[in-house]
Amino acid sequence: MSHFGRSGPPDITDTYSLLVLNITFRTTADDLFPLFDKYGKVVDIFIPRDRRTGDSRGFAFVRYKYADEAQKAVDRLDGRVVDGREITVQFAKYGPNAERIQKGRIIESFPRSKHRSRSRSPRRRYRDDYRDRDYRRRSRSRSWDRYERDRYRGRDRDYRRRSRSRSASPDYSRGRGRGRYDDYRRSPSRSVGSASPAQHSPSPGRSLSPRKNSPLRGESSDGRSRGERSPSPRSASPRGGHGDTRSYSPGNSDVDD
DNA sequence: GTTGAGCGTT
Numbered sequence: 001m002s003h004f005g006r007s008g009p010p011d012i013t014d015t016y017s018l019l020v021l022n023i024t025f026r027t028t029a030d031d032l033f034p035l036f037d038k039y040g041k042v043v044d045i046f047i048p049r050d051r052r053t054g055d056s057r058g059f060a061f062v063r064y065k066y067a068d069e070a071q072k073a074v075d076r077l078d079g080r081v082v083d084g085r086e087i088t089v090q091f092a093k094y095g096p097n098a099e100r101i102q103k104g105r106i107i108e109s110f111p112r113s114k115h116r117s118r119s120r121s122p123r124r125r126y127r128d129d130y131r132d133r134d135y136r137r138r139s140r141s142r143s144w145d146r147y148e149r150d151r152y153r154g155r156d157r158d159y160r161r162r163s164r165s166r167s168a169s170p171d172y173s174r175g176r177g178r179g180r181y182d183d184y185r186r187s188p189s190r191s192v193g194s195a196s197p198a199q200h201s202p203s204p205g206r207s208l209s210p211r212k213n214s215p216l217r218g219e220s221s222d223g224r225s226r227g228e229r230s231p232s233p234r235s236a237s238p239r240g241g242h243g244d245t246r247s248y249s250p251g252n253s254d255v256d257d
Numbered sequence: 258g259t260t261g262a263g264c265g266t267t
Contacts, residue, residue: 019264048265061265085261096265 015043015063016070016105017092024083025056031083036062039076040069061092067105 020032029045036042047060064070070091078089095101 017265021263022261025260046265055260057263057265058261059263059265092264094264101264 021088039073041065
């Protein structure tokens with residue numbers, strides 16, 4: 001395995017974690033790697049993503065092998081404009097498991113055999129409080145300046161170009177939706193073959209569900225679909241097999257650039 | 258297409 005493992009964190013006991021804040025939502029580890037690797041030996045880069053959407057949360061973790069290099073990277077890259085955004089580089093304050101950490105270095109002072117209730121909330125690891133935070137100060141800035149737009153477009157195309165090889169966009173919504181509509185339209189109740197351009201069909205089409213609140217959805221009470229219901233086995237993973245945040249491969253870049 | 262304080266995965 002050349003790349004850093006998606007099997008979890010590597011040997012982080014002797015590494016120094018750096019927290020990179022204020023990065024763009026489109027910045028990936030591949031973009032940060034060359035930047036941070038210039039100032040030292042980068043062991044691993046991890047960018048937390050959202051479980052639901054899969055988008056970046058706007059910050060990353062860069063682990064250095066040596067503290068001096070990490071310190072230099074902090075001093076050098078802190079305040080640096082990346083992707084049109086001024087990033088904030090600082091030593092990680094907490095460990096991956098909210099363990100004790102010192103200057104970004106994880107200190108396992110206690111044996112892991114003794115799991116202790118952490119002060120933090122291990123049950124809520126995700127942004128469940130994003131609503132509160134959103135209401136707190138939602139109106140601040142659109143953040144969409146000319147820089148990000150330009151960068152986003154360029155990056156977007158790049159991603160599309162490389163992702164187009166293996167799998168297309170998650171068309172399950174459209175495909176499945178049309179499939180349902182197709183099935184619905186397939187009913188003899190509707191004459192398919194001549195449309196009425198003069199008047200708009202009472203069927204909203206895709207605006208709202210044609211059977212929006214039918215007492216019976218046709219699948220539950222039907223009974224026939226119960227056994228032969230196909231839950232759209234079209235694509236299990238829209239991201240394909242590359243759905244890892246840290247997809248950069250040091251020494252062996254798999255980018256087909 | 259929207260977000261922006263913060264501390265992380267098998």
